[in-house]
Amino acid sequence: MADLLAGDLIKAENPALAALAAKAYAPRSVRPIWLQIYDRLADAIRQDVVPPGSRLPGEVYLADLFGVNRITMRRALALHQNEGLLQARKGVGIFVRPRPRRFLIRNDMQFAESLLVDGGSISSKNLWLGRGKASPEAAQLFGIAPDEQVILLHRLRQLDGAPIYVSRKEFPILRFPDFENRYHESGSVRAVFRSAGIESYRRSETRVMGGFASKEEAEILEISPQTPVQYVTSINRDVSGQVIEFNRGCWPMASVELVFAAAD
Amino acid sequence: MADLLAGDLIKAENPALAALAAKAYAPRSVRPIWLQIYDRLADAIRQDVVPPGSRLPGEVYLADLFGVNRITMRRALALHQNEGLLQARKGVGIFVRPRPRRFLIRNDMQFAESLLVDGGSISSKNLWLGRGKASPEAAQLFGIAPDEQVILLHRLRQLDGAPIYVSRKEFPILRFPDFENRYHESGSVRAVFRSAGIESYRRSETRVMGGFASKEEAEILEISPQTPVQYVTSINRDVSGQVIEFNRGCWPMASVELVFAAAD
DNA sequence: CAGTGGTCTAGACCACATG
DNA sequence: ATGTGGTCTAGACCACTGG
Numbered sequence: 001m002a003d004l005l006a007g008d009l010i011k012a013e014n015p016a017l018a019a020l021a022a023k024a025y026a027p028r029s030v031r032p033i034w035l036q037i038y039d040r041l042a043d044a045i046r047q048d049v050v051p052p053g054s055r056l057p058g059e060v061y062l063a064d065l066f067g068v069n070r071i072t073m074r075r076a077l078a079l080h081q082n083e084g085l086l087q088a089r090k091g092v093g094i095f096v097r098p099r100p101r102r103f104l105i106r107n108d109m110q111f112a113e114s115l116l117v118d119g120g121s122i123s124s125k126n127l128w129l130g131r132g133k134a135s136p137e138a139a140q141l142f143g144i145a146p147d148e149q150v151i152l153l154h155r156l157r158q159l160d161g162a163p164i165y166v167s168r169k170e171f172p173i174l175r176f177p178d179f180e181n182r183y184h185e186s187g188s189v190r191a192v193f194r195s196a197g198i199e200s201y202r203r204s205e206t207r208v209m210g211g212f213a214s215k216e217e218a219e220i221l222e223i224s225p226q227t228p229v230q231y232v233t234s235i236n237r238d239v240s241g242q243v244i245e246f247n248r249g250c251w252p253m254a255s256v257e258l259v260f261a262a263a264d
Numbered sequence: 265m266a267d268l269l270a271g272d273l274i275k276a277e278n279p280a281l282a283a284l285a286a287k288a289y290a291p292r293s294v295r296p297i298w299l300q301i302y303d304r305l306a307d308a309i310r311q312d313v314v315p316p317g318s319r320l321p322g323e324v325y326l327a328d329l330f331g332v333n334r335i336t337m338r339r340a341l342a343l344h345q346n347e348g349l350l351q352a353r354k355g356v357g358i359f360v361r362p363r364p365r366r367f368l369i370r371n372d373m374q375f376a377e378s379l380l381v382d383g384g385s386i387s388s389k390n391l392w393l394g395r396g397k398a399s400p401e402a403a404q405l406f407g408i409a410p411d412e413q414v415i416l417l418h419r420l421r422q423l424d425g426a427p428i429y430v431s432r433k434e435f436p437i438l439r440f441p442d443f444e445n446r447y448h449e450s451g452s453v454r455a456v457f458r459s460a461g462i463e464s465y466r467r468s469e470t471r472v473m474g475g476f477a478s479k480e481e482a483e484i485l486e487i488s489p490q491t492p493v494q495y496v497t498s499i500n501r502d503v504s505g506q507v508i509e510f511n512r513g514c515w516p517m518a519s520v521e522l523v524f525a526a527a528d
Numbered sequence: 529c530a531g532t533g534g535t536c537t538a539g540a541c542c543a544c545a546t547g
Numbered sequence: 548a549t550g551t552g553g554t555c556t557a558g559a560c561c562a563c564t565g566g
Contacts, residue, residue: 029543032554058532069556074533079490082346083476090533091564102473107524206524208472209366210494210517212347226343228492228517230474253474253492253517260371260470260524293562296535322551333537338552354552355544 016049021065037066037076045085045096055093081224084254098162102257107206120159127154129180138170138246141235151179156220166220167249175244198238206234208258217250228253280313285329301330301340309349309360319357345488348518362426366521371470384424391418393444402434402510405499415443420484430484431513439508462502470498472522481514492517
């Protein structure tokens with residue numbers, strides 16, 4: 001009784017979703033039911049039938065609404081989670097993720113990367129600053145032993161409060177012996193460079209590769225583990241060619257677009 | 265009876281796989297069984313217990329081997345298909361994909377992209393050459409109307425016979441009125457450029473973005489639909505700045521690494 | 529505590545490819 | 548005809564979150 005009541009209430013709250021579910025399915029042989037549900041959910045989300053940030057009705061209710069078993073319903077939901085449109089939180093519900101925006105990272109080689117996005121405010125948050133073992137790649141670039149220490153800076157970039165990019169930067173201690181203090185004073189890497197006498201530097205190489213979010217990355221970025229992501233590693237050098245920064249970042253794949261433009 | 269016999273035969277064929285499956289599972293609360301099976305399969309593949317190109321035992325047999333239900337087994341297999349290590353062919357079996365290699369695409373801006381891979385032979389295959397409607401983006405770049413025609417060249421790149429990259433190139437007809445004939449004569453885009461008086465050109469912009477393989481792309485690349493891929497679009501200009509080529513390519517995400525190096 | 533998503537099983541039927 | 552992978556159901560139990 002209480003179940004029926006709750007069901008009716010939710011249904012009344014979102015008639016558009018109910019209408020979407022009421023349509024007849026194409027034959028299973030043409031396209032599996034779960035993919036058809038996946039399609040309809042995608043439409044519902046993109047057409048703001050269910051707005052970003054809102055919570056979807058529960059799986060059992062949705063399954064009933066779409067006239068399928070809960071398992072079948074879950075397949076459709078799971079694919080959307082994997083692709084980044086939805087995000088489940090155990091014990092809480094399934095939420096519509098903020099509309100995936102395409103970030104543009106201009107990578108002009110001469111300048112540091114710059115984030116461009118239409119509207120929305122990007123904020124940067126430092127997760128951790130300290131010293132630790134260099135990654136093998138950074139050690140080689142800095143010309144130090146593999147187990148030597150480097151300055152480590154973990155940063156998180158957020159769009160309107162939602163995490164969107166996590167990076168791990170490495171700097172050679174020899175070059176920036178007082179990195180931490182300088183950084184705390186200024187709050188900017190560029191300023192630390194300047195205080196070390198580096199007025200200008202350049203991006204010498206950028207690598208892009210695909211992967212799947214580790215548990216840690218998934219937690220920080222608030223996505224499901226195994227979600228496809230893009231890793232970007234970049235190398236900055238001073239004018240003499242010395243490597244002064246090695247950076248490795250991670251994006252949810254769906255929300256970034258990289259642009260590499262010629263210098264002109 | 266026949267079942268048992270077949271099972272024993274296969275098991276005898278691959279004792280290493282059986283050994284992998286025989287180990288006790290960690291508690292489900294630590295890591296779900298299907299993810300533990302996923303892990304073991306990954307090990308088996310990466311350690312050549314099941315070599316690239318070989319076919320896995322059937323799902324029902326594997327499920328029995330790992331002591332779980334077929335559905336549970338399928339979850340582990342499905343994730344590997346999604347990530348590119350395995351590839352299922354309906355009615356045939358599940359196959360181990362060729363070891364994902366990291367392709368390096370050097371993108372020096374001055375030169376056309378060049379494929380680098382350690383060992384293995386890369387071949388190029390033309391799927392289609394003809395004329396058709398320009399994409400909106402290309403039309404704008406070429407300075408033509410959105411419904412105007414362009415030269416279209418669909419190409420497939422293969423590594424040791426396995427499809428690895430599919431691209432769709434667009435060229436302005438005004439600039440290359442005799443493209444098809446020139447191309448058939450020489451078999452190279454560069455030669456067509458030269459015959460049109462273009463001795464040198466440059467890559468002015470490259471964009472990288474993630475996505476999920478459409479049904480068509482999946483078929484060409486022999487991957488499952490919805491598998492994560494990377495799209496790369498690039499623009500080539502002649503020395504005067506005129507756009508002479510617009511290219512859009514698609515890679516299985518797991519098998520490519522893009523390198524953008526500064527000109528130096 | 530109730531409701532949520534996450535996992536797992538048992539069994540069924542289908543579509544496809546191969547011999 | 549057989550075996551393969553693909554889909555779908557029914558029902559169960561668990562772990563987590565919130566009030």
